[in-house]
Amino acid sequence: MAEEMLGGDAAGSVGIVQREYYTFGSANEPFVLEGGGTLEEVVTCYEVYGTLNSSGDNAILIAHGLTGSSHAAGRFKPDSPYAGYWDRIIGKGRPLDTDRWCIIAPNALGGCRGSTGPASPDPRTGKPYGSRFPTITIRDMVRAQRPLLDHLGVRRLRLVIGASMGGMQAFEWAVTYPDIVDAICPIGSSPIQSAQALAFNHCMRRAIMADPEWRNGDYYDGPGPRAGLAVARMIGHITYLCDDVMERKFGLRTSTPISEPEPSDWTRFAMEEYLDEEGRLLVHRFDANAYMAVSRAIDLHDIGRERGGLAAAYRRIRARCLLIGISSDILFPPESVRGVGEAMQAAGADATYWEMESNYGHDAFLEEQTKLGPPLLQLLSEIETPLAAAR
Amino acid sequence: MAEEMLGGDAAGSVGIVQREYYTFGSANEPFVLEGGGTLEEVVTCYEVYGTLNSSGDNAILIAHGLTGSSHAAGRFKPDSPYAGYWDRIIGKGRPLDTDRWCIIAPNALGGCRGSTGPASPDPRTGKPYGSRFPTITIRDMVRAQRPLLDHLGVRRLRLVIGASMGGMQAFEWAVTYPDIVDAICPIGSSPIQSAQALAFNHCMRRAIMADPEWRNGDYYDGPGPRAGLAVARMIGHITYLCDDVMERKFGLRTSTPISEPEPSDWTRFAMEEYLDEEGRLLVHRFDANAYMAVSRAIDLHDIGRERGGLAAAYRRIRARCLLIGISSDILFPPESVRGVGEAMQAAGADATYWEMESNYGHDAFLEEQTKLGPPLLQLLSEIETPLAAAR
Incomplete structure (x- = not known):
């Protein structure tokens, strides 16, 4: 939000x-x-x-x-x-x-x-x-x-x-x-x-936990699981949108033509740039453990x-x-x-x-x-x- | 599949x-x-x-x-x-x-x-x-x-x-x-x-790339990005199902009651066990770079x-x-x-x-x-x- x-x-x-x-x-x-x-x-x-x-x-x-x-x-x-x-x-x-x-x-x-x-x-x-x-x-x-x-x-x-x-x-x-x-x-x-929303939340938590910087939640003396939290946020953003708004805003608009090799950051499409940016933004303003705890509260609702x-x-x-x-x-x-x-x-x-x-x-x-x-x-x-x- | x-x-x-x-x-x-x-x-x-x-x-x-x-x-x-x-x-x-x-x-x-x-x-x-x-x-x-x-x-x-x-x-x-x-x-x-399917694929690729073992794709002398690939597969599996079948198969059935502390692996629900297992299974039979390349082919379709x-x-x-x-x-x-x-x-x-x-x-x-x-x-x-x- x-x-x-x-x-x-x-x-x-x-x-x-x-x-x-x-x-x-x-x-x-x-x-x-x-x-x-x-x-x-x-x-x-x-x-x-x-x-x-x-x-x-x-x-x-x-x-x-x-x-x-x-x-x-x-x-x-x-x-x-x-x-x-x-x-x-x-x-x-x-x-x-x-x-x-x-x-x-x-x-x-x-x-x-x-x-x-x-x-x-x-x-x-x-x-x-x-x-x-x-x-x-x-x-x-x-x-x-x-x-x-x-x-x-x-x-x-x-x-x-x-x-x-x-x-x-x-x-x-x-x-x-x-x-x-x-x-x-x-x-x-x-x-x-719902079971489906629970499944999405689980994937988000797994993305955070898959980041070695998560350290089972005790990461406050380190950088924290920034990459994992960003992935979690990207997953979340898919569920906040719908295909219709995605097609209107981004569709298959590419920033890198197919005739070029795969970019090293694997970002070719405007849709991907949007998700990457949303991931980056959240990492600056949200704590990964809070994401874990609050998403779990939602799942237990x-x-x-x-x-x-x-x-x-x-x-x-x-x-x-x-x-x-x-x-x-x-x-x-x-x-x-x-x-x-x-x-x-x-x-x-x-x-x-x-x-x-x-x-x-x-x-x-x-x-x-x-x-x-x-x-x-x-x-x-x-x-x-x-x-x-x-x- | x-x-x-x-x-x-x-x-x-x-x-x-x-x-x-x-x-x-x-x-x-x-x-x-x-x-x-x-x-x-x-x-x-x-x-x-x-x-x-x-x-x-x-x-x-x-x-x-x-x-x-x-x-x-x-x-x-x-x-x-x-x-x-x-x-x-x-x-x-x-x-x-x-x-x-x-x-x-x-x-x-x-x-x-x-x-x-x-x-x-x-x-x-x-x-x-x-x-x-x-x-x-x-x-x-x-x-x-x-x-x-x-x-x-x-x-x-x-x-x-x-x-x-x-x-x-x-x-x-x-x-x-x-x-x-x-x-x-x-x-x-x-x-x-579709833009939405592209967005899901992007999240899956980002999950793989967020795994330090991915090493930009040159991981064949190491264990490979197993945790990242498992998360990718879990995301995929949500899209292969629908809420109806999830509710019927798993619903909010818990394997660990709420009165117990959060499990160290953060798996409380049958839905989560299913996704974890699907993630584990894929890691044994699929290569992360192939997942990247083929999902990109789909996105370029x-x-x-x-x-x-x-x-x-x-x-x-x-x-x-x-x-x-x-x-x-x-x-x-x-x-x-x-x-x-x-x-x-x-x-x-x-x-x-x-x-x-x-x-x-x-x-x-x-x-x-x-x-x-x-x-x-x-x-x-x-x-x-x-x-x-x-x-």
Whole structure:
């Protein structure tokens, strides 16, 4: 999930933003993970756009994808060319309107963009966890966000929204804390990992592990598995696109004609240059162990685990659920998302499916984010009505 | 493409088969490749099932996929547990009936299963080509098969059939040698590489290159890039399956419960064990440089190159063309194959599309090969009729 080049229209922008940090846990009261591991200190990096009202019930939580961060809107510096990844739908008068809502965007547990992850110092040793970082799950990510909300004074989440892994967190929020979540909007996502997505993640991890610099995860005194992480990212990018957008953007356009010998770097096609560049870019901004840990959390994702299965989990949900599928998504195919919506309805959940028409593949939730505006405004108006009536 | 465990029914089997070899080329008359490189010696390993008639016009050519071989039917030894990959459709009374047809199955140029490839000795040095193996194309593979057919006395190819890369060769045969090909049957294939399939191949090559043992291709005095090649194969296998068959076979079945720490080999799921095993198996039977060279040939595949584009290439074809798409194929989606059939018809080619209903993904051409029987028998009866009438 890339940050976004800022467009020309700054009207409504949340402006300059900054990262905040909230820490909980101690040696005596560690955060106990679903898999049984513990963390003595949990740091959550987050950003806030808008103001929490006095009753603490106008909050929206935004959860990000695999390699994302807390930076969903605005800019860190006035001259920064990049805005947060959902900048076009967050701000004054934008679908996620900061005049009305207090938007909280945490960095997920297990990552490397400010929150506790494998590169963080283990309080017991003072050195990075590396191979000793415990297994985490999407449910752990959600449970680690709850103390942050308490700290901020949030009493209700009007909406939990996220795409991809962010949507997985939205599903978990609705099942883990049904009493405080009014609505969820998972986009291009699923309540349970698919076998195919698991297979892709496995290949990505294997690419990292095949790099001798991975050193079983204890590489922080070396260069790290840069080549392996780059390959992992390239694989991921295939799943974020679709053949249609690839054909339009790159097709078989060659940078090196067939009449020349194979280039020494085996890059002949524009498609290859694109993937190489995406691989290079990620290596500069992401930690390989975090990639391992977070992709594993995705693979372990199942909102029905230890809850009697998916249908039983759906029955716990009290939130209004808007499931958005992307028509060209190959990672979370729209027919699967639609099927989840139907299964949720069958279990009695208040679920609706809406399909985003796009030929950008999974990445459409970034590339064509403004298409999310109308269904989001509709969803927010639906959940607002009962509250207004009760006043 | 794996060889097949032999089923119980041996009736009709072609029985014990053996590899044959045909060599052409010399320092004075090298084989000149499409990209400009040359090979002073071209060895083609092949197998023959059935007998060529005196007029040399009952031959069928079978072309294999990326990691395939010439071993399409029968067994090498009586006690071998494995038969050729299309054993169920090749033999007496089987769809490709060896009582009637002489079936020729060559190993493709650039591979490592007997024909000349990067691991072959370069006649100029006596050492393996390695990094000095020239760029080859699908067209080169086809052109290298022509002298073999002349050597065998084949005057007409009644049918060129193959799946995946084998289908690419079938397309090339129909355009390169329109005068001697009566029919082609590409299965789960395309007349031109897609951007998405190119992207997958790039990731596979990058996985190999990221392995320090690759040594730019000159690794024959070392262990070779085994870890990288295994990762490449795993990526490939995802594209040969589809989510449906993965869910049925593996789903999220874990071999290691979540309550245990992450295994040191990061294998928790049955899906992962399957991919690991496929990776391991390939490393024992395939050369990494061959994987690089042949996957590049696939990426360069375009029957319209230097021929005025695809439509112009279609107009050259005089063969009857039966295009088979597999309903669950993610590598060569059925709608793309159908679209090619329509474009061929629009260009005046005698093309028909038939869809194989299967939920095995691309691999269905192996797993459910007997489903190919009826359309193949139909095709063969169609091309036989004019010949019989001419007698």
